[in-house]
Amino acid sequence: MTVLPAMDCVFCRLIGEGTAHWVAREAEACAFAPLDPLAPGHTLVVPTSHYAGVFDTPPDVLARSMTLVQRVATAMRTTLGATGVNILSASGPGSEQSVPHLHFHVVPRWADDGISTWPTGVSSHRPTADPLAHLADALR
Template structure:
């Protein structure tokens, strides 16, 4: 069975925040907060144990860039970076991924981390992040960032 994240990368069927040769970022279908973003290596890597250090470094650099864009573009006071590795850790998709979730001091989650934020953003937070990362969410650029 094909990996759902690999299919998204191949077909371009995602709301992209950033897309590069080594790593990419996109909005999940059911975000925990406005601007919640998933960051993955572009090539299939099951988890942190299966990922070479150079690929992990590129992926984490993108995690950092997305987190910074959340602070500057969405006014987030912080971020939660969540990741599970392996079945015993309840990894939901067997492709290395990091959830980058913006947080605000006035934010309230019904049941963190499974509930959803009640914080509101003016405009489309995915588009705002994509603009900050120089990516068009609906039509990702080929190559480059």
Template sequence: MDCVFCGLIREGTARWVARNTEARAFSPLNPLAPGHTLVVPTRHYAGVFDTPPDVLATSMTLVQRVAAAMRTTLGATGVNILK
């Protein structure tokens, strides 16, 4: 299955913020707030229930890394994580 996120990963056309083996973080074209970042698994999964636990854990580690960078560079006092 292919989706917009799979296309961005395959083409490498996103504004990448961070990457690891299991997940990618990038800035959306129309951010809702300073630091707005999307984190998605590198491989396509239909949803959270279909994503292997180790991929979810690695993705959340990347979320935590991006959040720490927001705190340092933007002075963020908190972050929102949405599914």
């Protein structure tokens, strides 16, 4: 079952208009840069169809989204030299979900990145090149 985009949803608008800073675009899921990254290369992975959260997302769409999460995380390790990743998702009104469209924050981490208050800290890691471009290249 495909759910049509909700045009009042910021992620649906970004997907429909194609105006995001894209890391990957696939049939069921896509990855793009958030407005306020916590670290260089921080990426959002979302289903291309509108589902509010984990509770209403069909298992096959959730699986494809998580496959892209894993590919993004692997690219962070191989292309950005990240030694780990944090994956964060919130679903439902009691979770402080910021956008009511299922999404996963994939945040690259380094041992010396200075984020001591996860998830509110911001990384002090500074790459020499554009991390999102490297991720996009690795995911092609």
